[in-house]
Amino acid sequence: MSKPQKTTDTTDPSTESQDLSETKSETTTEEQTTGANSVVAALEKADVEITFGVQGGAIMPVYDAMVDSDIHHVSMAHEQGASHAADAYGIVSGNPGVTITTSGPGATNLVTGIADANLDSDPIVSLTGQVPQDMVGNDAFQETNTMGITAPITKANIFSTNPDTVGDDIGTAIALAAEGRQGPTLVDLPKNVTTGETDVEPSIPTTPESYQVPAPEADSKAVRAAAEALAGADRPLILSGGGVIKSEASEELREFAIEYGIPVVTTMPGLGSFPEDTALAMEMGGMHGTGYANMSLSHCDVLLGVGTRFDDRLTGGIETFAPEAEVIHVDIDPAEISKNIHADYPLIGDAGAVLKQLHDAMPKSPDAEAWRKRTQEWKAEYPMGYETPQDEAIKPQFVVEAMDEAAADDAIVTTGVGQHQMWAAQYWTYTEPRTWVSSNGLGTMGYGAPAAVGAKLAAADTQVVAFEGDGSFLMTSQAIAPAVREELDITIAILNNSYVGMIRQWQDAFYDQRRYESKWDWGPDFASLAEAYGAQGLQAMAYDEVPEVIEEAFAYDGPSVIDFHIDQVADVYPMVPSGGNNAEFALEEDHL
C-alpha cells in the first residue's frame, strides 16, 4: 500500500567529490546493477559465507549474480535438505543459515525445514524466487503463495517489491533471524525485482524500527526477588534449555550452578548447555529423560528455567509438572512467560545477562546439601543401562557409546527422528554447546543426513557424526550426494532395526502389539547405497564388528555410512507416556 519509496540521492557529496577527479568523463556516479546483484551484495555485507539451495526459473537471476561472488553455494539434492543443512549451519555457527531456491515447489519443499527451524528457534533465512509481480495471482507457472504458506511458520517474511530496496529486505531478514529470540525468516523475490535495474547499494543489516527487542537485562527488582527465592530453596533445580546455547550462556550457567551447588536438568535442545560428565548434571528430562532428571523435576521446590518453553515432551502432563516448585522463568520472549507453566518470577531478558544478574543478586547459596545427596542417590537408583549379550544382536545404546568413545570430545552429533534420536540423546555424553544438532520440536524424520552436511560446512575442523534410523534416513538419503561432492568428512551411523521402531514401540505399548505397517524390512542395503553415491559404505552385524567399522569410518577422509544391524525390537526407556506424570516414568512396558 504505502511502502516507503527509497529515492536515490544523486547529490551524495562523496560521489560529487569523485566527479572532480580527472577521469570525470567515464565515471558514472553509481553503478547500475540489478536487484539480483543487490541480493548478493546484501548477503556479502552480512558476512554470509555459505548458501544452500537448488536452482529454478524464478531464482535464476540471483544464481547468475552469484557467479562473481566469493560466497560458496552448496547445491543440495532436495530443497528440504537445503533447509535442514542451513538449519544445522545456523545451530553450529550461531549465524543464520541461508537457502536460495526457486518459486513453487522450490518454496514448498522448504516448508518442513522452515517449520522445523521455527519450533527450535533456529536462525535461517530462506530466499525464494517468485513469478514476476504482474503475474502474481494469476496461477502462473510455478506460482505459489509462499508468503501465505510461510507466514505462520516464520518469525517474519517479506515480499520484495522494488530492486532499490531488495538488498535491504535481505539485510532485514538476516538481522531478524539472528536478533532476540532467533528463528526463520523469508524473502520472496519476484523475478522482475531481481532482474530490475537499481543503483542503490544495500545498507548494513538492521531490524526494522517497529521491531522491539527486549533489553538484555531483566528488571533488577524482579531479579532480586527471584534470587531470594532461589537462595531460600531447600530443593533448587536448574532447567537449562536451548536458549542457553542460543545466547552463548553455557559458561554463565555452568558457573552459576557450580558456585551455588544447584543440580541441572537439560531439555533436549539444551543438551550440551551443561556438561553431562559433572556431578550436578541430571542430564535430559522429559519423555525419554533420565529417571534422575525426572525425579529431580518432580521433587524440586524452586525451579529456575532458562531459555526453555516448557514443551509438552518435557513437562508431561502440566498438572503434575514440578508440582511443588516455585518457577523462575528466564526468557528473551515475553510470550513464553506463563504460556505453559506459570512463572512465579518472570525474568525477561537474555539468558547470559540475566544469569549474571542473578549471580550477583544471590544473597547466599541455598542450603541444598541434603537435596544434592538425594539427586545423587537417584542417579544410583535409576542408572541408564542396558544388557549386551554378545551372542545376540547389537544393542543400539552400545553403538552410541562406542561411537562416543571413539569420537573426538567436541564432536558434533546430528540425528534423524525416532528411537535412534533418543538413544543418541541418552547415551552420548554432551559436554559442549552446539554439539547436539537435532529436530527437537518438529520431530522431522530425515533431518540427520542433510544436517550433517550443514554442520560440517559450519565447522570444517570438527568431527561430525549423524545417527539415523533406517526409516528416517530413507527420507533424505540423497544428501549423501552433496556430501560426496563437497568431500565432507562425516560419518552417518544408521541404527537399522528394519522397523520404524518408534512406531513399533508405541504399537507394542499402546495398540495391543498390532504392528501394522511398521516393519520396514524392504529398505535398501545402505552400505551399497552409500557406495553407489561414491561414499564409503560399511556394515556391522555383530558386536565384534562394531569397533572395526567405527575405526574404518573415522579413518576415511570423506563421507562414510555405517549400517548397524541392531536388535530389531529394542525399546527406548525410561519413558513418560504422553501427558503422563514425570515422576511415574516407566522402566519397562509393564509400567506404562
Add this chain to the structure above:
Amino acid sequence: MTGERMEGKAPVDREIPSGRRNSQGIRIDPETEAELQERRAVISALVDHEPGVLANVSGLFARRQLNIESLTVGPTIDESKARMTIVVEEDEPGIEQAKRQLRKEVHAWSVREVKGAIERELSLIKVSGDDPAGVTAVAEMYGGQAVQANDEIITVELTGTEADIDAAIRAFEQFGVHEVARTGTAALASGTQSTT
C-alpha cells in the same frame, strides 16, 4: 518389546509428590480452585499500513485459538500506519497471550489493551417497510436514522457501542430484520490518554 527392564523402583513404589497445577500451569489447591472467567478485551494495535499485516494478525489469532469478536483496521493520521482494533473474548491468560504474541509481529509498533475506551461501531440494518413511522421512531430512539427507504425496505444507519447496536437490532425485530452489516468496534482511549 525386549522384555528387558531398566534398574530402579517401579512407579508404584516411588515417592510421588502430591501437589498439582491447573491447566494454566499454576500451582493450585484443587479444593479451592476457581474456574477462570472469560472477559471482553479491546486491544488496539498500531501497525505498518502494508499488505499482509492483516492476514498475519488474523492468522495469529486463529492459530493460537484466540476468540476474536471483531477486528477492524483503517488508516491513521500517519499515513504509513494503520490502527487495528481487536475485540477478544478470553480468560486473563488468553488476553495476555494475545497481546504478547501480537507484539512479536514485526509490523506492530505498539499494542495495548484499552480499558474504559471510547468504543463505536457502525451498522446498517435493513428493516421491513410496512411501518415507516415505527421504524423511524425506533431508529431515532437509538440515535440512528433511515438512510434509504422504499415500500418494502427501510435501511437504517446506526452508530453506537456493540451493546447499543445489539439492543437496536432486537428492537427492530418487531418489524422484521432482513439484513445487517456491522463494522466491528473501533476504539480510542478516553480523554487525554493516548491509545497506543
